[in-house]
Amino acid sequence: MADGQDKNIDATTGTELKGHEWDGIAELDTPLPRWWLWTFYATIIFAIGYVIAYPAIPMLHDYTRGMMGWSSRGALAKELAAREAEIAPLRRAIADTAITDLPGKPQLMQAAVEGGRAAFKVHCVQCHGSGAAGAKGYPNLNDDDWLWGGDLATIEKTITDGVRNPNHDATRVSMMPAFGRDQLLTGAQVNDVVAHVRVISRQDRPSAASQRGAKLFADNCAVCHGPDGKGTRALGAPNLTDGIWLYGGDTDTIHETVWNSRQGVMPRWDDKLDKATIRMLATYVHSLGGGEATLVEAGNGVE
Amino acid sequence: MPAGSSTLYEKRKGVYPKAVDGFYRRLKWAIMAVTLAIYWGTPWLRWDRGPYAPDQAVLIDLAHRRFYLFAIEIWPHEFYYVAGLLIMAGIGLFLVTSAVGRAWCGYACPQTVWTDLYQHVERFIDGDRNAQIKLAKAPWSVAKLTRRLTKWGVWLAIAFATGGAWIFYFADAPTLLHDVWAGSAAPVAYATMAVLTATTLLLGGFMREQVCIYMCPWPRIQTAMLDEKSLVVTYKDWRGEQRGSVKKAQASPDLFGDCIDCNQCVAVCPTGIDIREGPQVGCITCALCIDACDKVMRQVGRQRGLIDYCTQEDVEAEKQGAPPRRALKTLLRPRTLAYAAVWLSIGAAMLFALGARTRIDIAAQQDRNPIFVRLSDGAIRNAYMVKVRNMEARPRPVTVAIEGLPDAMLWTDAMPREQAMATVTATVPADSVAKLRLFIAAPAPGPQRQDFAFTVRATDREGGGDSEPARFERP
Ligand code: SF4
Ligand code: SF4
Numbered sequence A: 001m002a003d004g005q006d007k008n009i010d011a012t013t014g015t016e017l018k019g020h021e022w023d024g025i026a027e028l029d030t031p032l033p034r035w036w037l038w039t040f041y042a043t044i045i046f047a048i049g050y051v052i053a054y055p056a057i058p059m060l061h062d063y064t065r066g067m068m069g070w071s072s073r074g075a076l077a078k079e080l081a082a083r084e085a086e087i088a089p090l091r092r093a094i095a096d097t098a099i100t101d102l103p104g105k106p107q108l109m110q111a112a113v114e115g116g117r118a119a120f121k122v123h124c125v126q127c128h129g130s131g132a133a134g135a136k137g138y139p140n141l142n143d144d145d146w147l148w149g150g151d152l153a154t155i156e157k158t159i160t161d162g163v164r165n166p167n168h169d170a171t172r173v174s175m176m177p178a179f180g181r182d183q184l185l186t187g188a189q190v191n192d193v194v195a196h197v198r199v200i201s202r203q204d205r206p207s208a209a210s211q212r213g214a215k216l217f218a219d220n221c222a223v224c225h226g227p228d229g230k231g232t233r234a235l236g237a238p239n240l241t242d243g244i245w246l247y248g249g250d251t252d253t254i255h256e257t258v259w260n261s262r263q264g265v266m267p268r269w270d271d272k273l274d275k276a277t278i279r280m281l282a283t284y285v286h287s288l289g290g291g292e293a294t295l296v297e298a299g300n301g302v303e
Numbered sequence B: 001m002p003a004g005s006s007t008l009y010e011k012r013k014g015v016y017p018k019a020v021d022g023f024y025r026r027l028k029w030a031i032m033a034v035t036l037a038i039y040w041g042t043p044w045l046r047w048d049r050g051p052y053a054p055d056q057a058v059l060i061d062l063a064h065r066r067f068y069l070f071a072i073e074i075w076p077h078e079f080y081y082v083a084g085l086l087i088m089a090g091i092g093l094f095l096v097t098s099a100v101g102r103a104w105c106g107y108a109c110p111q112t113v114w115t116d117l118y119q120h121v122e123r124f125i126d127g128d129r130n131a132q133i134k135l136a137k138a139p140w141s142v143a144k145l146t147r148r149l150t151k152w153g154v155w156l157a158i159a160f161a162t163g164g165a166w167i168f169y170f171a172d173a174p175t176l177l178h179d180v181w182a183g184s185a186a187p188v189a190y191a192t193m194a195v196l197t198a199t200t201l202l203l204g205g206f207m208r209e210q211v212c213i214y215m216c217p218w219p220r221i222q223t224a225m226l227d228e229k230s231l232v233v234t235y236k237d238w239r240g241e242q243r244g245s246v247k248k249a250q251a252s253p254d255l256f257g258d259c260i261d262c263n264q265c266v267a268v269c270p271t272g273i274d275i276r277e278g279p280q281v282g283c284i285t286c287a288l289c290i291d292a293c294d295k296v297m298r299q300v301g302r303q304r305g306l307i308d309y310c311t312q313e314d315v316e317a318e319k320q321g322a323p324p325r326r327a328l329k330t331l332l333r334p335r336t337l338a339y340a341a342v343w344l345s346i347g348a349a350m351l352f353a354l355g356a357r358t359r360i361d362i363a364a365q366q367d368r369n370p371i372f373v374r375l376s377d378g379a380i381r382n383a384y385m386v387k388v389r390n391m392e393a394r395p396r397p398v399t400v401a402i403e404g405l406p407d408a409m410l411w412t413d414a415m416p417r418e419q420a421m422a423t424v425t426a427t428v429p430a431d432s433v434a435k436l437r438l439f440i441a442a443p444a445p446g447p448q449r450q451d452f453a454f455t456v457r458a459t460d461r462e463g464g465g466d467s468e469p470a471r472f473e474r475p
Helices: A034-053 A072-096 A099-104 A106-123 A152-161 A187-200 A208-220 A251-260 A275-286 B023-044 B080-100 B103-108 B110-126 B129-137 B142-169 B173-182 B187-207 B209-215 B218-225 B246-251 B264-268 B288-300 B312-319 B327-331 B334-356
Strands: A017-022 A025-028 B058-061 B066-069 B072-074 B232-235 B307-310 B360-366 B380-390 B396-403 B409-412 B423-428 B432-442 B449-458 B465-473
Touching (some): A072 A106, A152 A275, B023 B058, B023 B173, B080 B218, B080 B327, B080 B334, B103 B218, B110 B129, B110 B209, B142 B187, B173 B187, B264 B288, B380 B396, B380 B423, B396 B432, B423 B432
Antiparallel strands (some): B066 B072, B232 B307, B360 B380, B396 B449, B409 B432, B449 B465
């Protein structure tokens, strides 16, 4: 401790001491630097101004809203609106271009695909999955097999009106009968048809059962699936001879499909999304690798 | 801390270095001329790279993320070359420090060069040391103010030229010069100029040796790297002491050493220190005191080198009576040779790598969601984002192929699968990256994970190519 005459003044620094001391270590009562003090006052003034201008103090049921009317929710809404306004011309251009003309405008097409990618993440992933790879009963949109067709216009129509959508006349409908449950075929007959389907999809070798099934298939199934089982896109009847199955190609699953039929539903989107968004979604789905050129002959292919 | 010498804050003492001439002063002039010429001249050098690339010899193109250095063009992914250059610069400083001490500080450091320039301006306007001291002490008057304003004006002009020159390294210099005067350059260009002008003026005009003594970390690092074999500016006290005037020495020659206590060494020192107090962190080894003292010794007819570049070992030897060793002799020793060897081998390795690098390069990233897709004919499809980088300043035709995936076919998202082939061709624009979304279909039977490689080959006369390992996955 300093040994100045005045007890409270440190001799070395000439500064007043706090007055307490531990093991010979005392604390100086150094005055605040002037600039520090003024900065401190300035922050107080700033704080008062801030409380007046901005939302600040929580109340029981509300909070002080400030004179500027600012809120973080409002700021976000403003940002979103600004972004919407920014891309509005692009959306308008997409909405005004027929989907079949989009591939001729690469820049617009690219914007549409990217917009579709974003919209897909919001509206479609719930069923089709984030990679659009689908799941049992929900088609994989990456492959080259399409129930209703894989060209741009057809995809757009499917998204617009949905599949088996109640209370919507334009929706896509295909009604496979529940052959077993509704006793259109006997249990043995259903087994024979399943055996035939296993053969035309090259999973089993022909057998007596499959030969009986071929006859039953021609009478009951060929109307929609075609005589050779390659499906009919206009009816949404899947191709039974390819490597892709919406519900599964094993005997049990095919049996269940024939017995109960399948009635998958996809919502219509024209009442929820605007034209541009639907168009963008269609271009995105088309870009995933299985998209077909426009004007494909219907009637071939399918799930 | 003893009472009395208590304050931690020391007010700056004015430093008014006196003009001096001599070998080291001329060396300093030469180095200043060269370094300033490099700084101001480099952006204006041109280098023809053809129609697709800028013709500025040295250009750091931040917007396009390219670094051009004469014939060398560096892409962001090749930044290790820049890292290599920085490592070389580091080792180079080790080398220089172990060989010639703080030569960087004394001659080449921008702080030293600009301070030197500013001090020269100061002497030109205010006169030499004594006149400067007088002027500093004089009360403010119109005459003093005029001088001050003139000096600050010239300083500001130099600072502006310095800060202004910096931006030309980052854009085409002639265009930017025009834009800057026309007021149409980017705001960041003006901001950079303003900041660098201000710092140059402040550091070169007003802070000077305080930067070296208080702010710069380098003196501390260098001090740690010096050893008894490093050259430092040394006052040979065994020869100089006892100090005394020529007259006194004539009266009693046995009592006095060679130093006549004329204080010339202190007067010329740009950092305002007295080297006779021994080696100290404030000494940037600019050797101006050597010049000053040599001149004095010549005038009084004594041997030169009372203050000289000297190693600690030489000091000990000379104290024992050995003759002074030539400074250059200390350069060749294992430590400096080892640094030189490392420095040269890094340089050689980089040159070799630069010479051997291919200017075409392929990278592939497999789609992970979904990893594979079963196609209607039963085949399995994987998708990849393939990037072909053309680092030449001209468009190049390339062929992308796959190796190690039997029966696989390749197509892009711009064509239908029916047109799939074993290879895909594309033209990559000059100096850019072409992105190809590639689909590969292969028969379903096969290993779950199959390694293969994408290859790219330039099909023009120069050729060259690259390959990238990739993986094909099946259910
Ligand atoms: S002491 Fe001598 S070498 Fe060191 S900075 Fe001063 S003049 Fe330069
Ligand atoms: S310049 Fe030389 S002689 Fe003069 S004071 Fe310095 S060391 Fe001594």
